[in-house]
Amino acid sequence: MNRLFTRIYLTLLCTLIALGGLAWVFLDVVNKNRFETWAEEQTVWVAELIQSGWARQAADRRADWTGLVSSLTTVEWSTHPGPGRALLVDSQWRQQRVDLDVPLDQSSRLRGTLTDWTQWRVGGGYLLLNELSRVPAGERSGHLDRLSSGLPFPVEAIEVSSAPELGVLGRRQLSQGQAFVSTRSDGLGTAREAVYVPMGEGFALRLGPFDSFNWLPASGLSALVVSGLVALGLVVLIVLTPLRQRLQRITRAVDAISAQQGRHTRVPTGPEDELGRMAVHINQMADRLVLSAQRNRELNQAVSHDLKTPLARLRFAMALLPSAVRSSDAVQDMTQALEELETLTAELLLFHRLDATHSRSVDWHLLRPQDCLQRVLHSLPSGPEITVDCQPERELHLPVSAAGLRRLLGNLVGNASQYGCTRVAIEDWLAEDGLWEIRISDDGPGIPAEDRQRVLEPFVRLDHARNLNQQGHGLGLAICHAVAQRVGGALILDTGPLGGLTVALRLPAHEGDSGSASLQNGNKTNTLSDYT
Template sequence: MFKHSIFLRIYAGLLILMVLVACSGYILTQMINYQRAQEYRESLTDGMAYIISEGIARQPNRQQKEDWISDASSLLGIPIFYVGADQVALSRAELRRIEQQKAVVRYEAENGVAYVVMGIKNDPQHYLYAQIEEITEQQMKFLPVFIQDYLAYYSGQEAKYLANIQQHFSYPVTIQSIRDLDLDSEQLSRLRLGNGIILYRDNASIRGTTISIISPLERDPSQAIVIGSVPLFNWMPFELAAGITLLSLFILSLGVYGLMIPMQAKLREVNRALDQMQGGDLSVRLPVDGTDELANLATSYNNMAEHIQRLIEAQRELMRAVSHELRTPVARIRFALEMLVDEDDYDYRVQQMDMIDKDIEALNTLIDEIMTYAKLEQGMPSLDFEQVSLFEVLDQVLIETEALKTGKVLELIAPPIGLEVETERRYLHRVIQNLVGNAVRYAETQVIMSGGLNADGMAYICVEDDGPGIPLEERERVFEAFARLDDSRTRASGGYGLGLSIVSRIAYWFGGEIRIDESPRLGGARFVMTWPPGRPTKKK
């Protein structure tokens, strides 16, 4: 059942797709978080890398530089090494960061250790190489010490130079009055004792938990260096990410299911209609709503049902008409054969044989007409479209008709000799031949043929006669198979009532139409067939 249900396959595909989306989303989130964490680590170290670089650059000789680095390592509680630049392999992007006086951070997730490489101002031959396993309160409390060491060279201008170095920090570093800080008594006491404090604050906004480091200014204890607030890195918890992803996929699946329900209902209607068609009921038609694929399916079904219904009705009508039309020549042949049995007169026997031969020829003609009509009625025949000279086909039919010695005057109003249209020559010849034959049969004295391109750019052929014409209310019926009019165009005029039906079907498959009106020149009937001069689109 699963493999036969398109909707089960769609739902299974959607489930697999949602799993793939969830896995891809998780992997992408991890990659983004890794990149965010790397940028966060670098943003925390860039400012201090600049301050430490400035502090080392102020030392006059190598020994004092190494002593300064040793003191810094002890204060921060992390190993810091003074190494040659050739001992550290850096990428092009990392070298660019060093040139911009920023830090290079390499984090090893396996052992949770970050390696920090810092450049030294005016000493491109050496780097500082630090190993940080974790960030402690000791390190945070001593960060202001390095900033104060830098500002000690600019006594009285601390605020100005602090503003100058702000560009190297991704978080604010300011000098503020202690009285302006929102601190409790215990925190104020620790500041008066010269100790730094660390403030953790929870924020309901996107920043989350933040850290601020406050250290009293040595030159003026009433003021303090305030670092931060610095937001803690916010990893998106796996449970939260998974929950959001699953909820989103669930809502998506509900939406897709809601979109599928109307489609299922429409397909059930198609199935019901097909079941009724299988049972013999061809009257069911599907409602066509919109212009989507299902609407196209409904339209195709309706067209198919109408075509099948028309074919069945045409087949029934054809069987009734054929049985009727065949009886007359068959009865004449049987009568003639019975007459021959007892007849000894040779001339009379020859006369009867000639009549039998004519009846057999009539049967052959009728069968040929029936086969042609059936082929055109069942579906689009194999049409070999080519560029055809309209004048040549009209002139050919004119010559063939005059050779029959009909006693009628045939006139051709010829189109330009060089005019060519894309059509099927054999069927176009059949159309003109049928129309001219029909006109000759009912004309009094004259028939006019013409063709060309009309004002709308459509190819056309026109056949007119000076006969009695066709009443307006009968003009549609003459194109029905085996139809004959009761007044002016009687059975005595000959034919089987299939010629105009064949013309109508050929016009349909050419993508055109055939119409009847009154001839303005001769007063009789005028038949005009029009069709696109290019290749028509295939019809169902």
């Protein structure tokens, strides 16, 4: 079994065993206390009747009295010297057994073991009836009231014929001079007994109903179960919290590896368990990813670089062709294809340099974004109507050169002009957070929200979603996105006000003298030589 999960399983098993043991101890202590309280309530009134009856007996008749009480209560009483210490000497709540000490005087006591609670109550009823028989018949009602006032259960004299709860069997037993015990349940599993002792002349003495002893009630069991579940939940939380934290660290590291193509971040290994071994494998995968990406960059860069020489030779050879030949359609097509191949090669080289650049600091450049934009617009072929809402005289310190800004704007405005139907809108502003933002919106088909992040990757094209135009190589947005990220800006794609796509380019910027002051104070930003 795996080591990590073995620890978890063993911890949970030990917790369950400990909780079970604690629950058993808790139940034992609580039920013992509850049983002793219940037993004392059930025995003290009979013990008082035994004491008073024994005190009235002559010395030579006390042994007979003790035997009579034993037969009535089914408790084998024995006389012991010395005063009683307590009524309940010992108790066993599981067997519902108690050892009783009934003090008689300063020199003797009765000791016995009680197990039959029903017969104990019947015997107590006869002893109570004996107390009533000692007073005249006319005074028995008042004497019964005085006796019952100190008892924890009701006592009353009833007419047997008017007590329907007795039934035929109860009436027969009482008419034969035998006590009758009626047992009823309250529907919750709790039985209650009522004792009927015959008084003669059609009357009986009813004692009770008496509550039987039950284990921890439903409310107590519910509280115990809830407490156990809470304790188990806390233990599980304590055990799993370090595991969750390790998984979170691994997740963050994996996300960083994915974002950086495994260049910098590694997963913390930690203990030598399953998660530790997984972290080692992830680190090995990251190393392979770095190596694979490095080889791909080197291969693409070598291919792109090596293509420049034969392309230059081809262009030189085509320039040497006679003018009649150069003007032919076939040569014109070859020239256009050659230009596209040169553009692709240049973009590949640029993208690889962007991908390999991580931290270079250069000075800011004082530019007029409107001038760069106008040069881009003049170089565009005819297409949709372009409206510009920009500050013409604004001078900004930007982390890109004029050529770099023109290249960025050329990619973005060129895409909008290519995919827009009839209109393209351009606007810019300088935000309070020190970012210059320019937005280019078109009324083309746009890009679905789920594809907007994907089109920022190199060589990703969604012509089927925009239109069927096959121009471009899928590197323009990727290059703009990479440059914006390198200089602390961003490239954001969203649905535009014209119904198509809006591309927002954000770059760090300082206006006027504030940018110069920042520069003089030594503030710099990451940039790229091709754009600075």
